[in-house]
Amino acid sequence: MQTAINHYPYEKPSLDHMQQHAMHVEQQACTLQHAWAKVPEPLSAQQQQHYQTNIKRLLKEKNAVMVAHYYVEPELQDLALATGGMVGDSLEMAKFCQTHPAETLLVVGVRFMGETAKILSPHKRVFMPDLDATCSLDLGCPIAEFNQFCDQHPDRTVVVYANTSAEVKARADWVVTSSIAIEIVSYLHAQGKKILWGPDRHLGTYIQNQTGADMLLWQGSCIVHNEFKGIELLHLKQKHPNALVLVHPESPTEVVVHADVVGSTSKLLHAVMEADHDTFIVATDQGIVHEMQKQAPNKKFIAAPTAGKGATCKSCAFCPWMAMNGLKACADVLQHGHQEVHVDDALLERAQQPIVKMLDFSATYQHVKQGKPLDLSGGKDAYATWLVEQHHAKRI
Numbered sequence: 133m134q135t136a137i138n139h140y141p142y143e144k145p146s147l148d149h150m151q152q153h154a155m156h157v158e159q160q161a162c163t164l165q166h167a168w169a170k171v172p173e174p175l176s177a178q179q180q181q182h183y184q185t186n187i188k189r190l191l192k193e194k195n196a197v198m199v200a201h202y203y204v205e206p207e208l209q210d211l212a213l214a215t216g217g218m219v220g221d222s223l224e225m226a227k228f229c230q231t232h233p234a235e236t237l238l239v240v241g242v243r244f245m246g247e248t249a250k251i252l253s254p255h256k257r258v259f260m261p262d263l264d265a266t267c268s269l270d271l272g273c274p275i276a277e278f279n280q281f282c283d284q285h286p287d288r289t290v291v292v293y294a295n296t297s298a299e300v301k302a303r304a305d306w307v308v309t310s311s312i313a314i315e316i317v318s319y320l321h322a323q324g325k326k327i328l329w330g331p332d333r334h335l336g337t338y339i340q341n342q343t344g345a346d347m348l349l350w351q352g353s354c355i356v357h358n359e360f361k362g363i364e365l366l367h368l369k370q371k372h373p374n375a376l377v378l379v380h381p382e383s384p385t386e387v388v389v390h391a392d393v394v395g396s397t398s399k400l401l402h403a404v405m406e407a408d409h410d411t412f413i414v415a416t417d418q419g420i421v422h423e424m425q426k427q428a429p430n431k432k433f434i435a436a437p438t439a440g441k442g443a444t445c446k447s448c449a450f451c452p453w454m455a456m457n458g459l460k461a462c463a464d465v466l467q468h469g470h471q472e473v474h475v476d477d478a479l480l481e482r483a484q485q486p487i488v489k490m491l492d493f494s495a496t497y498q499h500v501k502q503g504k505p506l507d508l509s510g511g512k513d514a515y516a517t518w519l520v521e522q523h524h525a526k527r528i
């Protein structure tokens with residue numbers, strides 16, 4: 133039986149609130165309008181080649197590696213791969229940054245991804261094309277208000293999404309990404325823990341529905357996924373009855389209910405590679421379609437609707453902060469060593485613990501799922517035993 137979803141009884145920090153907040157805080161936050169204004173102009177083929185050549189040379193000279201998110205521009209994804217780096221979702225990026233031997237990381241994505249890389253590898257230098265590239269979930273979860281929320285519910289285990297500042301992570305017991313959130317919350321629920329979740333309310337609702345956990349939700353949202361429309365998606369699905377509908381769980385429930393596959397960007401990508409379908413309707417940032425098209429060149433991808441009668445589209449399925457990343461900025465930061473990520477030492481130490489816990493859980497989960505033996509003696513974490521039990525019960 134599922135417990136009811138508890139909603140935090142104050143208005144979510146809305147987009148307007150975020151923008152007002154950003155105007156009044158000393159630290160200049162990069163709001164939606166600022167982000168669109170900072171998106172680089174398209175480059176000519178000649179300019180693209182010029183910057184690509186420079187970036188390749190500079191990466192070698194600086195012993196640096198380029199790590200890109202699936203939502204950034206195709207030419208950045210391709211360059212990361214061509215230079216021995218990687219393209220992935222935020223969990224894959226975090227793992228790669230932690231384990232790759234390069235001493236310098238160029239993280240092409242949004243601010244929390246660069247911060248996570250720095251938190252996991254404090255001795256490495258981490259650069260980003262533009263440190264102003266943030267995320268509506270991060271902007272909508274200011275630490276002072278989040279601390280207040282946590283203080284009011286000391287009986288709850290604090291679980292936060294990776295799309296948060298280092299300060300919010302430092303306040304958390306666990307950090308999760310959409311790739312491992314259900315498994316971690318299921319484990320905590322099985323231990324009888326009540327959860328305080330932040331910041332994405334749609335992902336929180338989806339996890340609650342999947343796990344039955346008692347979750348109190350911060351009311352943030354992603355401006356990209358929040359724009360997808362349920363009724364219009366249903367109409368599109370009726371026009372393409374043979375299409376497989378892929379939905380990221382940051383989307384509203386009325387969109388998730390029409391999905392054939394719900395999951396992280398990596399899970400949606402795997403669905404494209406594994407399914408026999410020729411056509412896919414994709415409800416996530418359309419940056420992922422570049423990789424989907426590469427993996428399945430003969431298949432057709434249709435963007436899930438952000439418009440229609442109920443449209444208020446501000447993003448049209450493209451993240452403005454992801455779009456701020458460009459080739460010229462990558463070359464500039466490698467050349468001049470600016471836009472470096474710094475995290476205060478004490479904060480870094482506190483934020484590291486819940487991220488490392490997630491990575492350990494994720495590694496153990498993969499290990500157990502593949503049926504590999506696990507030594508449970510010698511004080512292994514309690515979740516290892518639980519994961520083995522789940523595997524024996526054929527639940528994972």
Ligand code: SF4
Binds near residue numbers: 267269357417
């Ligand atoms: S797509 Fe949404 S969750 Fe991802 S970085 Fe942009 S605003 Fe944040």
